[in-house]
Amino acid sequence: MKRQIPLLLTFLTGVAIIISFFIPHKPFNQVQDTLLDWFIIISGFALLLGIYSLLRKHIIHIQKKDAGWGYSLILNSFFVGVFIVGIISAVQFKGMSLTPGSSLYYVYDYMVIPLSATMFSLLAFFIASAAYRAFRARKLNATLLLIAAVVVMLGRVPIVDNAFFKFLGQFSDWFMLIPQMAAKRGILIGIALGSFAMSLRIILGIERTYLQ
Amino acid sequence: MGHILGVWIAAGLTLMIFSFLYKDNPFYKFAEHVYVGVSAAYACFYTWDYFLMPKLINPLSQHHWLVIIPGIFGLMMLTRWFPRIAWVSRWPISVSVGVGSGLAVVQGMQGLVIPQIKSTILPVMGSSVTFNNLITNLWSHPINNLIIIVGTIATIIYFYFSKEHKGIIGGTAKVGIIFIMVAFGASFGYTVMARISLLIGRISFLINDWLVPLFHSFTH
């Protein structure tokens, strides 16, 4: 029963969605809209699960005084601090804590944005170092990869406005639109067919790993 | 005043994260943990503002009682916190997975597979693929269509592992890998472009929004 009912729910919801594509009239489109609404609400609760798991892990670190527990304390302190700021903003702005001008918006503007953007900008250095260390034209395939990368980098972002770079720009346009697009299309069709097969397996109850 | 303080906080956090480039250090670890803590708290509020309020609380306050069912499903999801009754969370998961799979079955075909295959069925003689654009048509040539057809089929065959890559299949797969390498090279080039752009964004912020006003405040 613990597995049968969920499998039945998956089958019924999946089939209801598929049928509503082929019969987009009442009551099937209403069933689809209702199920889509339920999907939206349930997916929101899943976020809270993730946040709880994160906080719990760090609270356990602090309790056990594991190596680096001080940083876990910082994490939880900032969580609590920003949570309080969010409550204050919600009270000030009648439930809409993320209104521009609110304290939470200030935290978003001056902490979330710079932290998020800087974390990702570190990758520029790592990609430069990785390209230097690992990018070796040992075989034909690797050489082709290297040439393609150089053509795209120079063609898309020319250093000067001259005939060579103009040619490279046009060549990289063709290159991206024809051979590169062909390979990406092949990969995309493969992924879509795989996803179709997997979705059918899930609806029919053959694939059950999501029930773990 | 709030803006100046905010810029200094942002600049300080940015430099703490950049300090990792020299080596791992307490400043970087501090900034990293601040990032996770602040983002988690922020996530709680956008979850409340953007979906719980409009999708659950507001409809309930307007007596649309049907939303109680997904609300209960959502609460059932939270039973994953308690190992003994975690099996209850399978119900909302199965509803989500069922809806997602149902959407993927039809939309994957309608939106991806069929249009892409249709666009691969091209004439190899006669006019080439065109994009209604003068610049892209500069390289227009019938061979373009042949390259697209051969490239797409060869790439798909490369990923077909149910048969050993020998003979015709093996030969086609070798052609496929050439196209794949070319595509990956282009992806690498674009990835480099993306990462450099992000770095330029942060350096611009440090110079234009932090250092230049600081310099002006000293000189004026």
Place this chain on the structure above:
Amino acid sequence: MNIWEKLSKIDRRIIYLLLALVVIIPIVFKIPSTVAVSGPARMAFDAVDNLPPGTPIIFSTDFDPASMPELRPMMTAMLRHAFKKRLKVIMMGHWPTGIPLSTLILEEAAKEFEVEYGVDYVNIGYRPGAGAVMIQMGREIRNVFNVDIEGTPLDSLPMMKTIHNYSDIGLVACYEAGAMGDIWVQYAWGRFGVKIVMATTAVVTPECYPYLGAHQIEGLIGGMAGAAAYEKLVEHPDKAMIRMSSQAWAHILIIVFIIIGNIGYFMMRRMEKTKTKGA
């Protein structure tokens, strides 16, 4: 350590320092740059330019602050283009962390033109569900967005009175840092035939070319180079065009490092082969 070994084992911190310098110097000294307009970026520009005045256009914010340096200039340039053409802008999004950012970008662009909220542009914010939201919008936008970002009912906003679903929309411009563009194409184009223009981070751009090739999207703006191209086309140079110089020199530096690394590697290999032959 001979020279070839040194060439193949340069300390990573030197690489980081050189990269930082190559980015900082053009910004500080305002070195001018060249901007190449790609075919797909021009197609995106033409798709917006060919819309008659008064046509509604959806801007979908599907990115977070990490992608801001690439996507913010694109969004600003296209907003300027839309306001210049007197198009009706509807701002929305599928990534909640990008919504405050897009609100800021929208308000900044609106200040440059004589446009009024509710008449020329609206901001309807975010609802979770991605594909589910797109399908419901195809029937009636109010099914999923009944109020705007500040809680004002859509029916009380003058421009929304005649806009109900995709058949009332001229174009969707989606700003992507992830896979949301695939979902827009599958659900909005696949089911409702909506015209879409994609503006993506450079990482995602190569993956979107099959959609361009299959005419599922009208145009594609890729990365900061695409943003600079769009700024050039709308004749309003801004952040992206200014930063192209740093971008170009950084690319040259990385190519130089790859060449140096390969020279060092092949010379080392040659020396080892000579040693083993000699032995």
